[in-house]
Amino acid sequence: MKIVDFLKLAVKGLLANKLRTFLTMLGIIIGVGSVIMLMSVGAGVQTFVNQQFELIGANNIFIIPGQMGEMAMMGPGGGSGGSSTGQATSQGGSLATMSTSKLKEKHVKEIKRLSSDILEATGTIEVPAKASYKNEAIFASLSGIDENFFAASNLAVEVGRPIEEKDILNKRKVAVIGPEVGEELFPGIDPLGKKIIVANVSFEVVGITEKRGTGGIGGNIDRVIYVPFPIVQSLTEKEGLQAILVKVSDREKIPETITLIKNYLSSELDENEFSVIDQTKILETVNAILTILTYALTAIAAISLLVGGVGIMNIMFVSVVERTKEIGIRKAVGATSGNIRSQFLTEAVILSLFGGILGVGFGILGAEIASRWLTTTVTPSSIILSLGVCSLIGIIFGVAPAARAAKLDPVEALRYE
Amino acid sequence: MASLLKLEQVSKIYQMDGVKVEALKNISFKVYEGEFLVIMGPSGSGKSTLMHLIGLLDRPTRGQIFLNGKPVSKLSEKEQARLRNKEIGFVFQFFNLLERTSALDNVRLPLFYAGVKPREQEKRAKEALEQVGLNHRLNHYPSQLSGGERQRVAIARALVNNPSLILADEPTGNLDSKSGKEIMEIIASLHREGRTVVLITHDSSLNHYGQRLIVIKDGEILEEKKL
Numbered sequence: 229m230k231i232v233d234f235l236k237l238a239v240k241g242l243l244a245n246k247l248r249t250f251l252t253m254l255g256i257i258i259g260v261g262s263v264i265m266l267m268s269v270g271a272g273v274q275t276f277v278n279q280q281f282e283l284i285g286a287n288n289i290f291i292i293p294g295q296m297g298e299m300a301m302m303g304p305g306g307g308s309g310g311s312s313t314g315q316a317t318s319q320g321g322s323l324a325t326m327s328t329s330k331l332k333e334k335h336v337k338e339i340k341r342l343s344s345d346i347l348e349a350t351g352t353i354e355v356p357a358k359a360s361y362k363n364e365a366i367f368a369s370l371s372g373i374d375e376n377f378f379a380a381s382n383l384a385v386e387v388g389r390p391i392e393e394k395d396i397l398n399k400r401k402v403a404v405i406g407p408e409v410g411e412e413l414f415p416g417i418d419p420l421g422k423k424i425i426v427a428n429v430s431f432e433v434v435g436i437t438e439k440r441g442t443g444g445i446g447g448n449i450d451r452v453i454y455v456p457f458p459i460v461q462s463l464t465e466k467e468g469l470q471a472i473l474v475k476v477s478d479r480e481k482i483p484e485t486i487t488l489i490k491n492y493l494s495s496e497l498d499e500n501e502f503s504v505i506d507q508t509k510i511l512e513t514v515n516a517i518l519t520i521l522t523y524a525l526t527a528i529a530a531i532s533l534l535v536g537g538v539g540i541m542n543i544m545f546v547s548v549v550e551r552t553k554e555i556g557i558r559k560a561v562g563a564t565s566g567n568i569r570s571q572f573l574t575e576a577v578i579l580s581l582f583g584g585i586l587g588v589g590f591g592i593l594g595a596e597i598a599s600r601w602l603t604t605t606v607t608p609s610s611i612i613l614s615l616g617v618c619s620l621i622g623i624i625f626g627v628a629p630a631a632r633a634a635k636l637d638p639v640e641a642l643r644y645e
Numbered sequence: 646m647a648s649l650l651k652l653e654q655v656s657k658i659y660q661m662d663g664v665k666v667e668a669l670k671n672i673s674f675k676v677y678e679g680e681f682l683v684i685m686g687p688s689g690s691g692k693s694t695l696m697h698l699i700g701l702l703d704r705p706t707r708g709q710i711f712l713n714g715k716p717v718s719k720l721s722e723k724e725q726a727r728l729r730n731k732e733i734g735f736v737f738q739f740f741n742l743l744e745r746t747s748a749l750d751n752v753r754l755p756l757f758y759a760g761v762k763p764r765e766q767e768k769r770a771k772e773a774l775e776q777v778g779l780n781h782r783l784n785h786y787p788s789q790l791s792g793g794e795r796q797r798v799a800i801a802r803a804l805v806n807n808p809s810l811i812l813a814d815e816p817t818g819n820l821d822s823k824s825g826k827e828i829m830e831i832i833a834s835l836h837r838e839g840r841t842v843v844l845i846t847h848d849s850s851l852n853h854y855g856q857r858l859i860v861i862k863d864g865e866i867l868e869e870k871k872l
Contacts, residue, residue, distance in 0.1 A: 562730020
């Protein structure tokens with residue numbers, strides 16, 4: 229007797245009662261389907277979050293005035309380190325530190341020279357401001373930047389041009405606006421070339437940044453107006469920079485670069501006058517939370533797999549009773565108890581495994597449908613894991629019914645009607 | 646003549662609701678190679694128990710059974726299954742065919758457990774069915790066959806693995822007299838071909854097919870005679 233023989237036998241046995249076989253598999257199909265789907269959503273969200281961090285600068289280091297504890301970093305605006313996003317600064321605390329900021333442009337220049345791993349360094353000043361065009365008016369963040377800002381922050385100017393060096397030197401009144409600013413101030417109009425009034429100063433719109441969406445981490449960078457920083461400096465009459473944004477060549481280089489920057493700034497300023505932070509810690513924490521969430525959801529889905537397994541066991545027991553006579557006949561013509569056990573165990577495993585394969589199919593389909601609203605990634609490991617668990621379930625929940633079938637006394641079994 | 650089967654002081658005691666029932670009491674007899682033995686007894690005489698013991702479907706409480714000179718009662722479950730497969734062909738009163746399985750596949754069953762290759766299984770099963778005159782019913786299911794035809798499938802299954810002993814338990818008990826006669830003719834022809842046959846029945850009208858008769862009653866041998 230070979231395994232192939234038992235496979236054929238089991239398939240025949242299962243096909244003899246197709247509806248029941250399908251209904252028995254349903255538990256496993258649903259279980260595996262939901263496991264695959266939830267794991268795909270989990271993996272998808274994780275990928276999405278990591279991409280978001282990448283976008284807003286996983287390679288970035290932020291230097292902000294004053295002291296910032298780890299708790300503050302975890303706050304709503306913390307993700308951006310108070311660098312380029314208006315909301316972080318307009319929400320209290322940092323404004324006070326900003327007014328007394330000891331971070332200056334010379335620090336930006338010095339920091340850029342610290343290491344060849346530092347690709348860009350740029351200083352920003354940001355204040356909440358009212359912006360208007362003709363009859364439209366909105367509140368947005370006014371961000372004073374230099375020509376390196378867009379390169380350093382990985383933010384693309386999609387339409388028009390960015391702020392350039394000559395704009396800074398000549399203190400030109402030009403502005404690059406976030407897409408939300410454009411939509412609200414210029415409904416149905418091309419903003420390029422138009423003049424907007426911000427803090428009583430008229431700026432010509434020269435560019436629009438790419439849309440990031442408000443859902444991302446790091447506040448609403450679609451609602452910022454970028455202008456040359458000397459203009460903001462003269463508006464606020466403060467010289468201190470609100471943040472210095474540093475772009476590093478590689479995420480791996482961040483810790484050593486932070487040390488370099490800290491050492492440099494310590495020679496210039498007091499320890500409590502600046503903070504150097506990066507997103508590694510936040511990213512780690514968020515990833516850890518997402519991983520736990522994914523596992524928790526998967527574990528809940530796995531309970532239905534367990535229920536599916538119990539369903540298989542239940543039906544297999546019924547099947548053994550129903551087929552008592554068959555077992556008797558098989559034993560009479562020479563089947564050993566081992567043969568009978570293998571036959572029923574194979575049936576249970578096929579039920580479970582085939583249910584698992586269908587479940588994977590439905591799970592992928594479900595993930596595909598869910599991907600309209602969520603980011604989903606079906607990982608090969610989740611498929612392998614599910615199918616492995618299914619085989620295991622088939623064996624675990626098939627053993628008891630198969631053992632009962634094997635143990636049947638042939639005389640009793642033949643007498644059974 | 647060499648004995649194919651030998652029972653030595655065989656007893657079988659059942660526990661039924663705490664009460665001991667002695668179904669067989671110190672039974673001893675031999676079955677010779679090529680012989681047609683009829684074991685006759687009324688219902689409740691212990692003849693079914695006897696058949697189960699001879700067919701290695703059950704074990705005696707006391708005593709020993711020898712098949713081809715070897716003690717078989719204490720063999721492992723696996724060894725006994727192998728002997729049932731190779732040495733014994735059962736024909737039951739209620740046919741005991743697998744439903745939802747074609748005549749051909751029913752006959753193949755012993756060969757399947759014997760580990761015979763599928764192609765060979767099919768060839769030999771077809772030959773066996775031809776021998777019982779059912780080569781036109783290969784792919785019919787038991788439910789599509791008459792009682793006599795079903796019993797013929799069962800006989801084909803019993804002889805397909807070329808066993809040393811055909812063990813028939815009331816093979817005509819569930820058939821009309823015409824079909825019953827046909828079945829007995831087939832069994833008799835198997836005997837004429839040289840097979841050893843043990844027929845267990847309560848029906849004395851079948852006695853004339855046999856060469857020797859053992860009558861049992863209340864678990865004991867009442868009479869043993871040549872026919």
